[in-house]
Amino acid sequence: MTWSPPQIMPGQGSTLTVVAQNCTDTPQQASFFSYQQFLGSGPGVPPGCPIVEPLPARPVTIEAGGTFTATSRYNTYAGCTATRLLVTAQFTLGSTLLDAGSANLEITAAPPPPGCAVTYRNVSRWAGGFVAEVTIAAIAGAPINGWTLAFDFAGDQRVTGGWNAAIAQTGTTVTARNETWNAVISPAGTATFGIQGTWHDSDAPPTAFTLNGAPCEVR
Incomplete structure (x- = not known):
């Protein structure tokens, strides 16, 4: 899981790319699911940031020895005070977790205007x-x-x-x-x-x- 760019300021956006590889010699079916949350210095949703609803799960098939790639664009509000956006992706088969990963997008405060x-x-x-x-x-x-x-x-x-x-x-x-x-x-x-x-x-x-x-x- 990689962000491009890996660091943004409030009001900017970044694209997350998720890549999963099937290391077996048979096709693999799974449900792909991701959820995300803005995090700051304290508990709960940081002021100025939205509560982000999870993206709906979708079925995927990864061919033998093949890869699956998904990209998602995430944008922030100019008034969001979060220091990072954490996205977690999961691949499940029924109730069995096949694989999971997470990636942090760093959010840095906008510099003050020059004096x-x-x-x-x-x-x-x-x-x-x-x-x-x-x-x-x-x-x-x-x-x-x-x-x-x-x-x-x-x-x-x-x-x-x-x-x-x-x-x-x-x-x-x-x-x-x-x-x-x-x-x-x-x-x-x-x-x-x-x-x-x-x-x-x-x-x-x-x-x-x-x-x-x-x-x-x-x-």
Whole structure:
């Protein structure tokens, strides 16, 4: 039993594939039955999740040495708080259990929306050198009290100076920390700092930024 994909977020779906093999030299008849349940950190059905009715049993015949394959699509509600969906499949003949298996679909909480947006632009550029301006915006409706912005240059740039932030570079990774006078970015406000540097083969701009360890929207 395999899930594709094996992990989803609330509101997404996944497909379960069940494969059974007849290891005998005669055809095997059975009833195929599956049931499923959303599970969370506590007992009972997690808030926001439905009670899923079992799929009806159906007769199947697996030829000698052959296989039986069944696929089912499972979707989750956006408000479902479960951490996994457990599906159990059974093959029975009358009251005799021939085979059974189960598979967990991991459900991870949707990440919170970013609280910051970053704009990086080259103000000036020449052979071997550049000046860039970086603007951080607070977009979550709350102030940012103290900030450290981190990013990786996509080229071979080296920082030689800057303003409005304490800037350091290790390899391709750059960190910029607030000065004492611009540590707070008010809701819907911005903070801007500058970078001066050199490059040899490429001055391709960074494509991702984190602020205090959390990803930012790139503008």
